[in-house]
Amino acid sequence: MKSTWFEVARPQKIDLNDWSQHFRLVRDEQIKEFNYYHNPEWGIYLSPPATFMVYGARELKRLKFDNSLASLRMWGFVFNESERLFRAKQMGKRVIATMGDLGTVPVIIMAFPNCIPFYPECIWWTPFFKESTVLLDTATELGIPEAACFSKATLAAFHKKAYFPKPDLIFASTGASCDDYSCIMQLVNDLGYEMLWLEIPFRRHNDEQYPDRFEEYLISEYERVWNKMVELTVINDKTGLIPSIKKANRLRSLAERIKQLTYEAPITPLPALELMTIEFGNLYGYADLDEWLDIVEMINETVAKRVEKGIGVLKQNAIPIAWITPSADPLLLNLVEDCGLRIVGTEYVINQALVPIEENVEPFRALARSFMKASLIGSTQERIKRIIEGVKNERIKGVLVTNMLGCSHCAMETRLIEKMLSKVPVLSIDVPVPFGITEQLRTRIAAFAETLR
Amino acid sequence: MTEILNPRERFGLLVIDEKPDRCNIIPLITSHAATVAGIKLKEYYTDGEAMAKAQITAIEEYEHDAISIFSEVGIIAEAMGSEFNYPDDDLPVLRIPALTKFDIDKLKIPDPNKDSRLPVYLEAIEYAYSAVGDKIPILAYVPAPFTTGMMLSDPNQFLLDTIRNPEQIKKIIEISLEAAIEFSYEIINAGGLPILVDPLASGSVISPKAYQEFALPGEQGLIKFLHRYDFDVILHICGDTTPILDLLLLTGADLISLDKVELNLAIERLAPKMRIIGNFNTTKLGFGSPDGIASQVREMVKHGIKAEKGYIASTGCEVPIRAPTGNVKVFISAAKEAGWFLD
Ligand code: SF4
Numbered sequence: 001m002k003s004t005w006f007e008v009a010r011p012q013k014i015d016l017n018d019w020s021q022h023f024r025l026v027r028d029e030q031i032k033e034f035n036y037y038h039n040p041e042w043g044i045y046l047s048p049p050a051t052f053m054v055y056g057a058r059e060l061k062r063l064k065f066d067n068s069l070a071s072l073r074m075w076g077f078v079f080n081e082s083e084r085l086f087r088a089k090q091m092g093k094r095v096i097a098t099m100g101d102l103g104t105v106p107v108i109i110m111a112f113p114n115c116i117p118f119y120p121e122c123i124w125w126t127p128f129f130k131e132s133t134v135l136l137d138t139a140t141e142l143g144i145p146e147a148a149c150f151s152k153a154t155l156a157a158f159h160k161k162a163y164f165p166k167p168d169l170i171f172a173s174t175g176a177s178c179d180d181y182s183c184i185m186q187l188v189n190d191l192g193y194e195m196l197w198l199e200i201p202f203r204r205h206n207d208e209q210y211p212d213r214f215e216e217y218l219i220s221e222y223e224r225v226w227n228k229m230v231e232l233t234v235i236n237d238k239t240g241l242i243p244s245i246k247k248a249n250r251l252r253s254l255a256e257r258i259k260q261l262t263y264e265a266p267i268t269p270l271p272a273l274e275l276m277t278i279e280f281g282n283l284y285g286y287a288d289l290d291e292w293l294d295i296v297e298m299i300n301e302t303v304a305k306r307v308e309k310g311i312g313v314l315k316q317n318a319i320p321i322a323w324i325t326p327s328a329d330p331l332l333l334n335l336v337e338d339c340g341l342r343i344v345g346t347e348y349v350i351n352q353a354l355v356p357i358e359e360n361v362e363p364f365r366a367l368a369r370s371f372m373k374a375s376l377i378g379s380t381q382e383r384i385k386r387i388i389e390g391v392k393n394e395r396i397k398g399v400l401v402t403n404m405l406g407c408s409h410c411a412m413e414t415r416l417i418e419k420m421l422s423k424v425p426v427l428s429i430d431v432p433v434p435f436g437i438t439e440q441l442r443t444r445i446a447a448f449a450e451t452l453r
Numbered sequence: 454m455t456e457i458l459n460p461r462e463r464f465g466l467l468v469i470d471e472k473p474d475r476c477n478i479i480p481l482i483t484s485h486a487a488t489v490a491g492i493k494l495k496e497y498y499t500d501g502e503a504m505a506k507a508q509i510t511a512i513e514e515y516e517h518d519a520i521s522i523f524s525e526v527g528i529i530a531e532a533m534g535s536e537f538n539y540p541d542d543d544l545p546v547l548r549i550p551a552l553t554k555f556d557i558d559k560l561k562i563p564d565p566n567k568d569s570r571l572p573v574y575l576e577a578i579e580y581a582y583s584a585v586g587d588k589i590p591i592l593a594y595v596p597a598p599f600t601t602g603m604m605l606s607d608p609n610q611f612l613l614d615t616i617r618n619p620e621q622i623k624k625i626i627e628i629s630l631e632a633a634i635e636f637s638y639e640i641i642n643a644g645g646l647p648i649l650v651d652p653l654a655s656g657s658v659i660s661p662k663a664y665q666e667f668a669l670p671g672e673q674g675l676i677k678f679l680h681r682y683d684f685d686v687i688l689h690i691c692g693d694t695t696p697i698l699d700l701l702l703l704t705g706a707d708l709i710s711l712d713k714v715e716l717n718l719a720i721e722r723l724a725p726k727m728r729i730i731g732n733f734n735t736t737k738l739g740f741g742s743p744d745g746i747a748s749q750v751r752e753m754v755k756h757g758i759k760a761e762k763g764y765i766a767s768t769g770c771e772v773p774i775r776a777p778t779g780n781v782k783v784f785i786s787a788a789k790e791a792g793w794f795l796d
Binding site (some may be wrong): 017 | 455458460461462463465466469470473582583584587589590591638641642644645646656681682683684
């Protein structure tokens, strides 16, 4: 049995060529074993990074990946998402775009049979994986100001209709979230897409009626989502929310367990890039939640086994740091680890998708409560509370903050974050445009690692 | 008609059975790129960077939808020991077939990174991929085992042996398949999408029976390897393939590139299972009048886009090396006009 290679291989980060070599040892039956939407005919996705590189994801030539079968499966699945969404539509499923709320509306959508939620804004990784400015340039041509962040790629993707199919419905969350992204959603609306707008409330702890008033308000917004979905599907069965919440919780607890195992193990069992991909999977399960759950279970097993054996992918003396705001360019995560650092805490502005949803209260209330944990709707102090705790108990030795080009939030918040984290070294870096990582940036990260050491 | 998509996006939609803004247009612009770039053919097929740059010049000039890394079908056979002459301004010519020099047992699987001109192709792919690979698919033509087998042998002897010594032929094809797999493997790692070309398996060269017995298994083997990567595989066979249309369905190819076949017939027989590529007569491209080309291309595309799983407007064979660039431009603009899908 050739593929026992996976079982005997020492955990390590490997590049695309290594993966291609190992993939030759994967048996045909194993490739056929995994499929999305349970379709063995066109639903297979266990492909090496080279497949997606050939289809244009150029950064895969330079990235390093975890060498487990579980991670190979994860990458195949994640990179296959665009195809999956088109196939969903072709097979008669409803494809629903949920924009801006990051983590809650999909739980409602998944209560309806044959409805697939997805986040168009997740396209912001694409320019980096492709090392391409195609989407960003198109967005500029469509009227987005130059100083808008990488999420402007979303507008271009809606315009081109080549990255995801035309959604059957769009729920756009705006309000006390990101104003830049609200502008992008307005421009999507201008392209002729009909949207149901939801208002995101601001979290005010000093409000006497907090949290009741906000919960009631959000519940009424979720009712609007529900009614629109009923209109579309002609199904009105709220009992569907219970299994949907249970599944979301299963995913959230698995992801949390993987994170904790990874953070706490003496030797890091899973690279930061894979870990971030898992964390983001909580948002909507990359358009096939059942399959994604299965993948995350498999990763969990892999990580648990590695921890038990005391083996991992980084050196034991890697210095623990926290990462604030997503990297945008996946290569940065590789780079930081190459410099001898390891990630043991993150604040990727998706807190609302990480916390468990209460199962013993009315579903919409439970969803409203979980949403009120969102990073972007409260104070910076709250946002980095967990990081500060990590610094206090000496788990975190340094903090890296990424600033997105054109992100007004980042620009405003970074100085505050640096001030609040005065007890620990902080490195803030501007994420360059795709394919823009320079030697200078590498040197800065390496110097930061040296300082911490 | 403002184009919304780039070739990469357009091709991506085709292979997931979605309609792009217009049909893909990929005439087989291979060595003709050297003419467009104004370089000698010998430079084109012996220098990877020159090949890539010529292809990029051609795509900038014509605005078609894929780069085609290719010069001629003997490339794998050469790396296995066949010798070719390199005329200064023409394609390599088979001089001494490997199997006239040594026995089949001495045939070796070449190392694509080292042997003969295979590294030239890999360099061309790497160069083109890093220059334009985010916007344009890089297609890399791989001679299928039957064609390579024939280029390893005295061609007449090879054909005779399909009758007199079939086991020997099968052995040659088996080794050629292994070589094609190794080459494809490196092409993929370089960023190219391997496409199979089996011009010598054409109905104009062999009978349907011989095709089924000798060429088909080699094609199937290579396609199976590429399917492991979840690629949609293109198979091109020149000449008249009418007698083997039904056999083509057995290859497993996802896209079939045809030459001298009645397009409507091909659509009727193959289109429910395969995407169709083709099939403008390249002689007309070389010698026809622009007006004639335009109307015939429009007519072809009008039929082609009826293919239910998708269609790529193309030439039936390679665009002639010295075809007038004006004619190629006419081909492309007529195909764009007739292949427009958006309202
Ligand atoms: S990166 Fe900044 S500006 Fe862009 S969507 Fe996120 S929070 Fe908004």
